[in-house]
Amino acid sequence: MTMFSKMMAALGVAVLATAPAYGTGFDVTAIGVRGGLDDGNLSAWMIAAQGQSKAVMCDAGTLVNGIDIARRRGTLKRSRETILHDDIVGYLISHPHLDHVAGMLIASPEDSAKSVYALPSVGSVLLDSYFNGKAWANFTDRGQAPIGKYKLVDLAPGKPVPLAGTAMTVTAYPLAHGGMESTAFLVESQQDAILCLGDTGADAVEGASRLAELWRAVGPLIAARRLKAIIIEVSYPSERPRNLLFGHLTPALLFDELAQLEAAAGGKGSLKGLPLIVSHIKPAGSGEDPRDLIARQLTAANRLGLNLIIPSQGQRWTFR
Numbered sequence: 001m002t003m004f005s006k007m008m009a010a011l012g013v014a015v016l017a018t019a020p021a022y023g024t025g026f027d028v029t030a031i032g033v034r035g036g037l038d039d040g041n042l043s044a045w046m047i048a049a050q051g052q053s054k055a056v057m058c059d060a061g062t063l064v065n066g067i068d069i070a071r072r073r074g075t076l077k078r079s080r081e082t083i084l085h086d087d088i089v090g091y092l093i094s095h096p097h098l099d100h101v102a103g104m105l106i107a108s109p110e111d112s113a114k115s116v117y118a119l120p121s122v123g124s125v126l127l128d129s130y131f132n133g134k135a136w137a138n139f140t141d142r143g144q145a146p147i148g149k150y151k152l153v154d155l156a157p158g159k160p161v162p163l164a165g166t167a168m169t170v171t172a173y174p175l176a177h178g179g180m181e182s183t184a185f186l187v188e189s190q191q192d193a194i195l196c197l198g199d200t201g202a203d204a205v206e207g208a209s210r211l212a213e214l215w216r217a218v219g220p221l222i223a224a225r226r227l228k229a230i231i232i233e234v235s236y237p238s239e240r241p242r243n244l245l246f247g248h249l250t251p252a253l254l255f256d257e258l259a260q261l262e263a264a265a266g267g268k269g270s271l272k273g274l275p276l277i278v279s280h281i282k283p284a285g286s287g288e289d290p291r292d293l294i295a296r297q298l299t300a301a302n303r304l305g306l307n308l309i310i311p312s313q314g315q316r317w318t319f320r
C-alpha cells in the first residue's frame with residue numbers, strides 16, 4: 001500500500017485500483033558535478049521519482065558536502081541526517097575510481113543500511129581496493145570480515161533490477177573508460193526513464209562499441225518520449241589530444257556520439273529539447289575556467305537542439 005492509499009484508507013476513502021499514478025518524471029539534485037581536484041564537488045547525482053523522498057545516488061564522489069550545499073541553497077529541505085539515512089536508499093556505482101566513490105566511503109561509518117548496485121567487475125574492485133579491512137572497514141556483505149551494512153547487488157548488462165525501497169528499477173549498460181569498465185544506468189519509474197552515465201570515452205577513441213549499443217537501447221525510449229534527461233560527462237575541451245583523453249569525452253566527441261543517438265531515436269530533430277546535464281568537467285591548470293570554454297564549445301556544436309545544462313552543485317531539477 002502506498003502512503004497515499006494508507007492516508008485515504010484512514011480517512012475512509014475508497015482508493016480505486018485505477019487511481020492515476022502520481023509522480024511522473026524525476027527529481028534530480030546535483031550533489032557533486034565536477035571531475036577531479038574539487039574534492040567536495042565530485043560526480044554525484046541524487047535521483048528520485050518526481051515528488052518522492054526515496055532516492056538513489058548515481059555515483060557518490062562527494063556526498064555529505066554536497067547535501068550540505070543543497071540544503072544551504074534550499075533545494076534540499078530535510079536534515080543532513082534524514083537525507084543520508086532515510087532519503088538515499090541506494091548507490092549506483094559506475095566504476096571504482098575514487099572521484100566516483102569517495103563520498104560514499106567517507107560517509108559509510110555513519111551511513112544507514114543500503115544497497116550498492118554495480119556490475120560485477122566494479123563490485124569486485126570495491127571489495128579488493130576499499131572494503132578490504134585495510135584501506136577501510138568492510139561495510140559490505142561480502143569478502144573479508146563483512147559488516148553487512150551495504151548489500152552489494154550484482155547487475156547484469158541489459159537486465160532491469162528493482163531499486164529496493166523505491167518503485168524504480170535500474171538497468172546497467174557497460175561503458176569503455178580507458179581500459180576500465182564503467183557503467184551507464186537507465187533508471188525507470190513507471191513509463192519514464194532517465195539515463196546517468198559514468199565516465200566514458202567515445203567509441204572511436206576507445207575502439208569499442210559500448211556507446212553504440214547504449215544508443216540502440218535508449219533510442220526507442222526517446223522516440224516514445226519516455227526518456228526525460230541524460231547525465232553525461234564532458235571532461236576536457238575539444239582540442240585535447242586523443243592520447244591524453246584517458247577514457248573521457250570532449251564536446252566534439254560528445255556530439256559525434258549524440259549524432260548516433262539521434263539516428264537511433266528516429267532521425268533528424270529527435271533529440272530536440274531533451275535535457276542533457278554535462279557532468280565531470282575537469283579543472284584546467286591555468287587560464288580560462290574550463291566550464292566557460294566547454295560550455296561555449298557545446299553550445300556551438302549543438303545543432304541537434306538539446307537542452308544543454310551546465311550544472312552547479314546543489315542545483316535541483318524536475319524532468320518530466
Ligand SMILES: [Zn+2]
Nearest residue numbers: 095097177199
Ligand atoms: Zn573515472
